[in-house]
Amino acid sequence: EVQLVESGGGLVKPGGSLRLSCAASGFTFSTYTMNWVRQAPGKGLEWVSSISTESLFIYYADSVKGRFTISRDNAKNSLYLQMNSLRAEDTAVYHCVRKDPGTAPFSVWGQGTTVTVSS
Amino acid sequence: EIVMTQSPATLSVSPGERATLSCRASQSVSSNLAWYQQKPGQAPRLLIYGASTRATGIPARFSGSGSGTEFTLTISSLQSEDSAVYSCQQYNSQQYNNWPPTFGPGTKVDIK
Numbered sequence: 001e002v003q004l005v006e007s008g009g010g011l012v013k014p015g016g017s018l019r020l021s022c023a024a025s026g027f028t029f030s031t032y033t034m035n036w037v038r039q040a041p042g043k044g045l046e047w048v049s050s051i052s053t054e055s056l057f058i059y060y061a062d063s064v065k066g067r068f069t070i071s072r073d074n075a076k077n078s079l080y081l082q083m084n085s086l087r088a089e090d091t092a093v094y095h096c097v098r099k100d101p102g103t104a105p106f107s108v109w110g111q112g113t114t115v116t117v118s119s
Numbered sequence: 120e121i122v123m124t125q126s127p128a129t130l131s132v133s134p135g136e137r138a139t140l141s142c143r144a145s146q147s148v149s150s151n152l153a154w155y156q157q158k159p160g161q162a163p164r165l166l167i168y169g170a171s172t173r174a175t176g177i178p179a180r181f182s183g184s185g186s187g188t189e190f191t192l193t194i195s196s197l198q199s200e201d202s203a204v205y206s207c208q209q210y211n212s213q214q215y216n217n218w219p220p221t222f223g224p225g226t227k228v229d230i231k
Contacts, residue, residue, distance in 0.1 A: 045155075045163065045206055045222040061219055095162060105153035105210055106220075107174070109162035 002026035002108050004096045009113030016086050020113055022079040022096030027108075030074035033057075033099045035106065036081050038092035038115075048094070049081065064090075086117045121145055121209050123223035133231040138194040140226045142207035147187045151211035154183055154192045157225075158203045166205075167192065194228070202230045 008020040020036070036048040049070040050059045058070055069082040079096055093112040100107045122145040132138045142152065150170040155163040165174040167183035170190055180195045194201055207223040 044224040045208070047219045047221070059219070103151055103210060105165055105168040105208065106155075106163075107165050107168075109164070111162050 002098075004098065004108060004110030006094065006096050006110045006113035009094065009115045011116045011118065012086055013119050014087060014117055016117070017082070017084045018086065018115060020081040020083065020094055020096075020115070022110060024077045024079065024096075024098075027098070029072075029077040032101070034072060034079045035097040035099055036070065036079075037095045037097050037106065037109075038090075039095070039112075040089070040092040043092075046092075050099070051079070083115070086115075088117050091115060091117050120219060121148060121211070121221050123207055123209055123221050125205075125207060125223035125226050127226060128224070129227045129229065131229045131231050132194075132197045134199060135196050138197050138201075138228055140192040140194075140205055140228070142185075142190040142192070142223050144188045144190075144209050148209040148211035150186045151209060152183075152185070152190050153208045153210060154181075155206045155208065156201075156203045157206065163206065197228075197230065199230050202228060204228075 003025045005023045012018050033052050035050045038048050039045050048061050051070045051072050067085045071080045093114050095112040096110040097106045098108040124143045126141045152170045154167040156166050157163040166177050171183045182193045184191050204225045204227050206225040210220045
């Protein structure tokens, strides 16, 4: 079964840091571009970051550029998101998402991990 | 950045009736448009991609149409389990390595 399982969320104070992890299984992780997509309470989906198969191409939303860092370890079938200088507006459920090859939609989503930034 | 809008924000439909949801892009996205279904507490699920192709396992009552800037998701005969938020997403910008892919704000479908 294709599966993405996120972990690492929690409550953090403004200015703090968190590292999210995503464990992939059931498919050849190293051959897929991976993404983080978040959803703030009562809001729509917002793409956060993307990383290509060999980490050569990395993209960030303007809202997180300079504060978040995406990375992956293909040997461990894992995706990561290092989040620094967190703000209240970063409060959201963060989903790990697989993109199909080429110009394609987001085909597999994890359940998400909740990040709450509050003093 | 391509801005996606959806209408209506909320749609209340009786079981067995047709539901029609609209999605508009601020510039042409060709047919690189997807629809997702999200139920409370669950991850989004891919319903439609390429504007009109159903994803694996999606019932035939779900259909998509449109191209360019105007798109429609139709649920032909609404079932109780279709109560959810439906979001559209353009992924045309990937063709030019011109991220980001962008989502619409969603349409909430309620069962009367």
